[in-house]
Structure formats: C-alpha cells, structure tokens
Amino acid sequence: xxxxxxxxxxxxxxxxxxxxxxxxxxxxxxxxxxxxxxxxxxxxxxxxxxxxxxxxxxxxxxxxxxxxxxxxxxxxxxxxxxxxxxxxxxxxxxxxxxxxxxxxxxxxxxxxxxxxxxxxxxxxxxxxxxxxxxxxxxxxxxxxxxxxxxxxxxxxxxxxxxxxxxxxxxxxxxxxxxxxxxxxxxxxxxxxxxxxxxxxxxxxxxxxxxxxxxxxxxxxxxxxxxxxxxxxxxxxxxxxxxxxxxxxxxxxxxxxxxxxxxxxxxxxxxxxxxxxxxxxxxxxxxxxxxxxxxxxxxxxxxxxxxxxxxxxxxxxxxxxxxxxxxxxxxxxxxxxxxxxxxxxxxxxxxxxxxxxxxxxxxxxxxxxxxxxxxxxxxxxxxxxxxxxxxxxxxxxxxxx
Amino acid sequence: xxxxxxxxxxxxxxxxxxxxxxxxxxxxxxxxxxxxxxxxxxxxxxxxxxxxxxxxxxxxxxxxxxxxxxxxxxxxxxxxxxxxxxxxxxxxxxxxxxxxxxxxxxxxxxxxxxxxxxxxxxxxxxxxxxxxxxxxxxxxxxxxxxxxxxxxxxxxxxxxxxxxxxxxxxxxxxxxxxxxxxxxxxxxxxxxxxxxxxxxxxxxxxxxxxxxxxxxxxxxxxxxxxxxxxxxxxxxxxxxxxxxxxxxxxxxxxxxxxxxxxxxxxxxxxxxx
Numbered sequence: 149x150x151x152x153x154x155x156x157x158x159x160x161x162x163x164x165x166x167x168x169x170x171x172x173x174x175x176x177x178x179x180x181x182x183x184x185x186x187x188x189x190x191x192x193x194x195x196x197x198x199x200x201x202x203x204x205x206x207x208x209x210x211x212x213x214x215x216x217x218x219x220x221x222x223x224x225x226x227x228x229x230x231x232x233x234x235x236x237x238x239x240x241x242x243x244x245x246x247x248x249x250x251x252x253x254x255x256x257x258x259x260x261x262x263x264x265x266x267x268x269x270x271x272x273x274x275x276x277x278x279x280x281x282x283x284x285x286x287x288x289x290x291x292x293x294x295x296x297x298x299x300x301x302x303x304x305x306x307x308x309x310x311x312x313x314x315x316x317x318x319x320x321x322x323x324x325x326x327x328x329x330x331x332x333x334x335x336x337x338x339x340x341x342x343x344x345x346x347x348x349x350x351x352x353x354x355x356x357x358x359x360x361x362x363x364x365x366x367x368x369x370x371x372x373x374x375x376x377x378x379x380x381x382x383x384x385x386x387x388x389x390x391x392x393x394x395x396x397x398x399x400x401x402x403x404x405x406x407x408x409x410x411x412x413x414x415x416x417x418x419x420x421x422x423x424x425x426x427x428x429x430x431x432x433x434x435x436x437x438x439x440x441x442x443x444x445x446x447x448x449x450x451x452x453x454x455x456x457x458x459x460x461x462x463x464x465x466x467x468x469x470x471x472x473x474x475x476x477x478x479x480x481x482x483x484x485x486x487x488x489x490x491x492x493x494x495x496x497x498x499x500x501x502x503x504x505x506x507x508x509x510x511x512x513x514x515x516x517x518x519x520x521x522x523x524x525x526x527x528x529x530x531x532x533x534x535x536x537x538x539x540x541x542x543x544x545x546x547x548x
Numbered sequence: 549x550x551x552x553x554x555x556x557x558x559x560x561x562x563x564x565x566x567x568x569x570x571x572x573x574x575x576x577x578x579x580x581x582x583x584x585x586x587x588x589x590x591x592x593x594x595x596x597x598x599x600x601x602x603x604x605x606x607x608x609x610x611x612x613x614x615x616x617x618x619x620x621x622x623x624x625x626x627x628x629x630x631x632x633x634x635x636x637x638x639x640x641x642x643x644x645x646x647x648x649x650x651x652x653x654x655x656x657x658x659x660x661x662x663x664x665x666x667x668x669x670x671x672x673x674x675x676x677x678x679x680x681x682x683x684x685x686x687x688x689x690x691x692x693x694x695x696x697x698x699x700x701x702x703x704x705x706x707x708x709x710x711x712x713x714x715x716x717x718x719x720x721x722x723x724x725x726x727x728x729x730x731x732x733x734x735x736x737x738x739x740x741x742x743x744x745x746x747x748x749x750x751x752x753x754x755x756x757x758x759x760x761x762x763x764x765x766x767x768x769x770x771x772x773x774x775x776x777x778x779x780x781x782x783x784x785x786x787x788x789x790x791x792x793x794x795x796x797x798x799x800x801x802x803x804x805x806x807x808x809x810x811x812x813x814x815x816x817x818x819x820x821x
Contacts, residue, residue: 238783245580351769353784393686393768407665534578541780545598545772
C-alpha cells in the first residue's frame with residue numbers, strides 16, 4: 149500500500165515537466181502555429197527579441213530553467229532569461245549548426261562537445277581567461293585550471309565554465325540486487341542471462357553506445373579494432389533484444405522498478421533517480437562499477453560545460469551570467485534545478501555544501517560520490533562512434 | 549494573379565524545405581553542406597541496411613490503425629448522427645476535447661492506466677475485485693491501442709460529415725422499397741459516406757505513418773518505426789544526408805499510397821459546392 153502511495157505521488161509529480169514537454173516531437177499543428185507566429189513577427193518588421201530589455205536566451209539542460217534561478221537573476225540584475233531545454237546534446241548542436249547562433253546566448257552541454265565540435269565549428273566564443281579561470285580555483289581539485297575540457301585543443305582558449313557533474317552508469321533495485329554485488333559485477337550484470345527481460349534501457353543513445361562498449365570489454369574512448377567492433381555488435385544485439393523496455397523517459401523506468409517490472413536499467417545514475425529517492429524510494433540505487441575496461445575503470449563521468457554562443461551581436465550580460473551562476477546561491481539552485489538534484493563543482497566550497505540537507509545528500513548518495521568519480525573515466529568523444537552507432541541503431545531496428 | 553501570394557507562400561514554406569531535404573539526401577553521408585559531390589549512397593544504404601523493417605512497421609501500423617479507426621468510427625458516427633440537439637453537441641465535445649491536449653500528455657496518461665501492479669487498471673482490479681491482471685504496457689499491442697486512441701477523432705469527424713450529407717429521403721425511399729439494414733448500409737450509406745470516410749482514412753494513415761510517440765511511450769520501443777530511425781540519423785548519428793534520404797523515401801511512399809486515393813475524392817461534392 150505504501151508503495152502504491154509512493155507510486156501515485158511519483159506519477160503525479162513528474163520531476164522534469166519541462167523536459168517531458170521538450171522531449172516530445174514537434175507536431176504539425178505546433179509547426180504550423182510556429183510558422184504563423186514567425187510570419188506575424190516578420191510582417192511586423194521586428195525581431196522576437198526586445199532590444200530595449202536585456203534578455204538572455206539559454207539553450208540548456210533542465211537545471212538552468214528553474215524559475216527560482218530566473219527570478220533571482222531578474223531581482224539581482226533586472227535582466228530576464230528565456231530558455232529552451234535540450235532534447236539531446238546532438239540535437240542542440242544541430243540547431244547551432246543550422247544557424248541558431250543568432251538566437252541563443254548561452255549553451256550548456258556535456259564536456260566533449262565544446263572542445264571537439266562547437267569551438268572548431270565556430271559556434272561558441274572563448275571567455276576571458278583572467279576573469280573566468282579564478283572560478284575554477286574554487287571548484288574540486290580535478291577542475292584546477294587549465295582544465296582539459298574547458299580549453300580548446302590548442303590550449304589557448306577558454307571555452308566555458310564547469311558546473312554540474314556526476315557519473316551516469318546504471319540503476320538497480322537495491323531490494324533485489326545488492327549494490328555491493330552490482331558494483332563488483334559491473335557491466336557484466338547485463339551479460340548475465342538471469343537478468344534477461346528484467347532490465348530496461350534509457351535510450352540516451354550516445355550513452356548506450358558507451359555502456360555497451362563497457363559491457364563488451366572495450367574501452368569506449370580508445371581506438372577500436374575489428375575484433376572490438378565484432379564484440380560490440382554481439383553485445384549490442386543481445387542487450388537490446390534482452391531489454392524488457394526501452395524509453396527516453398527515466399520516470400517510466402523508475403516506475404517499472406517500483407512496480408517490479410524490471411530490476412535494473414542502463415543508462416542511469418543519480419541524475420535519473422534523486423527525485424524519486426527524495427520521495428523516500430531508496431531502493432532505486434545508482435551504481436558505478438568498481439572496475440571495467442576503461443583503463444581499469446567502469447564508470448563514465450559527465451561534466452557540463454557552460455559556454456557563450458558565438459552570436460553575431462554578443463551581449464555583455466552573457467559573460468556576467470556565466471560568472472553569476474557560480475556564486476553560492478545560484479549554484480545551489482542549479483544543483484536543485486527543476487527538482488532534479490545533482491552535484492555542482494561549487495560543492496567544493498563549504499558554504500555551498502552546507503546548504504544541502506542531510507536528506508538531499510542521502511538522495512545523492514553523496515558518501516559514495518568520491519568513489520564514483522574515482523572509478524570513472526571522463527566522458528569523451530568515442531573513436532569509431534559512427535560505426536558503433538550504426539551497429540547499435542541496426543540492433544534497435546532488428547528488435548521485434 | 550490573386551493566387552500568386554498563396555503560390556509564393558507554398559513555394560517558400562512547403563516546396564523549398566522539401567527541395568533542401570532532397571538535396572541533402574544526395575550528399576555524402578555525415579556531411580553538413582549542400583555543395584558536396586552528388587552520391588546515391590544514402591538511398592543504397594536505405595535499401596541494404598535494414599531500414600525496410602522500420603518502414604514495414606510504420607506502414608503496417610498505419611494501415612492497421614486506419615482500419616481499426618474506421619471500424620470504430622462507423623458505429624460511433626451513426627450513433628452521433630442519431631443524437632439530437634445538446635446531447636449530440638455534448639458527446640461531440642467529449643470526443644473532440646482530447647485533441648486540444650498534448651499528445652504526449654495523453655499518452656503518458658494512458659501509460660499510467662496500463663501500468664502493471666500500481667497502474668490505474670491493474671491497481672483497481674486488484675483493490676476492488678482482488679484480481680491480478682498482467683499488463684500490455686511496453687508491447688506492440690499497447691502502441692497500437694495508443695495509435696487508435698490518438699487518431700480516432702481524425703477519422704470520426706470527416707466520416708460524420710460524410711454521413712450527415714446523406715439525404716434522409718433517400719434512406720426512407722430505400723426502406724419503402726424493402727431494403728434490409730445490410731442493403732441500406734451497402735447501397736446507400738457506404739457509397740454516399742465514402743468521400744468522408746476516405747478523407748478520414750487519409751488523415752489517419754498519413755498521421756499514423758509519421759507517429760513515433762506511441763511506440764516510445766506505450767510500446768517500450770519494442771520495435772523501431774521509420775520516424776524514429778530518421779530521428780536517430782539526424783540526431784545521435786549526426787548524419788543529415790541519410791536522415792534526408794529516408795525522409796524522401798517516406799514522402800514518396802506516402803504519395804504513392806495517398807495520391808491514387810485522393811484522385812477518387814470529389815471535394816467539391818463533399819462540401820456541396
């Protein structure tokens with residue numbers, strides 16, 4: 149009965165309503181309405197942006213779309229923020245490529261995109277190092293400047309500011325699979341036939357590709373041999389065909405665990421379960437393997453980088469915003485952004501850490517956080533990704 | 549001359565994007581420019597790399613949805629036609645209202661209904677009747693149910709329009725001549741309501757062919773539909789040319805299936821011009 153109440157509460161309170169809204173594919177009616185609105189605006193001879201007030205446009209993950217952050221920025225600066233939540237990292241990269249650099253001021257993406265794609269394609273601009281590098285000094289030691297992912301390949305240009313970061317591997321029902329066992333077994337858990345048809349896949353597809361590499365015993369961020377591709381194909385086909393459900397909605401997967409429909413899912417982590425854990429559903433448990441094929445590590449650590457889009461007419465407030473979000477109060481809001489609790493690099497400061505309640509830190513499995521980070525490699529571009537992705541997509545198409 | 553602005557608007561808003569997609573479809577894979585060397589490789593890949601399977605699921609799913617919607621819409625439309633005054637309005641509003649709610653929200657609601665154990669259906673059966681039932685959530689059946697649920701109004705209302713155009717005198721004359729219910733439906737109702745039914749079926753088929761959310765939210769991605777395969781190419785694969793080639797194929801298949809049907813419909817007659 150208690151489970152039913154929790155289930156009802158969880159269902160009634162989607163932790164990320166904005167994300168769900170933004171993840172839906174635009175339909176024809178919305179498209180027509182958008183074209184109509186754009187035509188109307190064009191007919192009036194003005195741009196959608198009001199040049200009289202300073203409004204920053206954020207293309208971002210959910211945390212920066214928190215109303216408290218928007219209000220605080222307005223209170224403190226008089227400026228306003230408008231935002232759109234990513235559907236996925238690559239979709240937003242596509243949008244900048246397609247000319248939306250004229251629309252957005254700020255973009256927040258996982259670490260490899262800025263250095264490997266956005267900067268070489270001229271889609272973001274660099275930040276003044278003398279102003280922004282001191283911010284890195286107030287973060288955890290691993291971000292000490294010059295931090296690799298925040299710099300261009302040449303090492304000369306600072307491309308963004310680090311904030312949210314965490315590992316993202318898999319989630320188990322701790323009442324069914326002990327976390328200790330799951331950590332020990334690592335990705336082999338999904339190779340175990342006993343789990344066939346008892347797990348789900350959160351279809352964050354680039355992550356799935358990396359996880360399947362781990363499961364096939366391949367370092368996702370190292371060059372691949374033909375043997376590696378063969379091993380990947382075998383694992384991808386098996387894992388995808390053995391999955392009970394595949395969805396882009398982690399709330400569905402969490403509910404499936406609560407309903408005992410599945411016992412685990414990948415890709416997952418505190419990002420996908422803290423909201424539920426804060427509701428008291430502590431059997432949802434984020435696992436980062438103790439070991440794996442990536443230089444002995446099995447976890448993957450994502451780091452979000454906040455960058456200034458290369459707008460043709462950049463606004464000075466963009467840099468102010470990039471600096472402001474690292475202050476304790478905004479950083480705390482971002483860590484709790486839109487009800488989705490995640491660690492931020494500013495938690496290295498006692499003043500920021502002290503703002504988190506005991507329950508919040510428990511929801512974050514904070515006591516294990518250093519261990520999770522230590523057992524992980526940093527998210528990177530996957531060599532051979534195109535071919536691996538094609539194998540993965542082909543296995544998806546064959547799932548029937 | 550008066551049609552020139554409309555023609556320009558159509559050219560800019562409809563033909564130009566399709567032309568861009570068509571050009572992308574013949575560019576080298578995983579490139580982002582429209583000026584590369586022309587190649588058929590994406591179309592070759594579309595036929596050789598297993599895309600027939602999602603295409604087959606989409607086409608067969610759309611066909612099945614259309615047939616089921618037609619079967620459900622016929623008695624519903626007849627019943628609605630027989631209602632009068634505020635009762636007809638009330639029932640029509642009940643059916644039409646969900647269209648104004650986001651499709652994703654409706655489908656998430658449906659998934660809560662179908663969920664095992666704590667879901668609305670299974671939970672109620674358990675609590676009220678002490679009966680444990682399984683769940684069809686995350687199966688193709690659930691996705692098909694969702695497709696019918698979402699697309700039903702698109703068939704119902706054109707069919708209702710078609711049925712409402714049948715002169716009552718004609719039906720009465722048929723009855724006076726001794727026609728049975730079956731003959732009445734076969735000789736009078738069906739042929740005269742056919743244009744409405746065809747338009748509804750077209751709406752339904754084309755929308756269902758492009759549907760993706762039902763398989764994602766209710767079907768647990770138990771199969772990949774063609775729109776999902778296209779989305780994958782544009783997004784995670786960062787392969788716009790391949791996505792564009794698949795898009796062109798879907799447009800071509802839709803046109804091949806839909807245009808012959810469209811030719812049989814006399815729009816002027818339907819709207820009594």
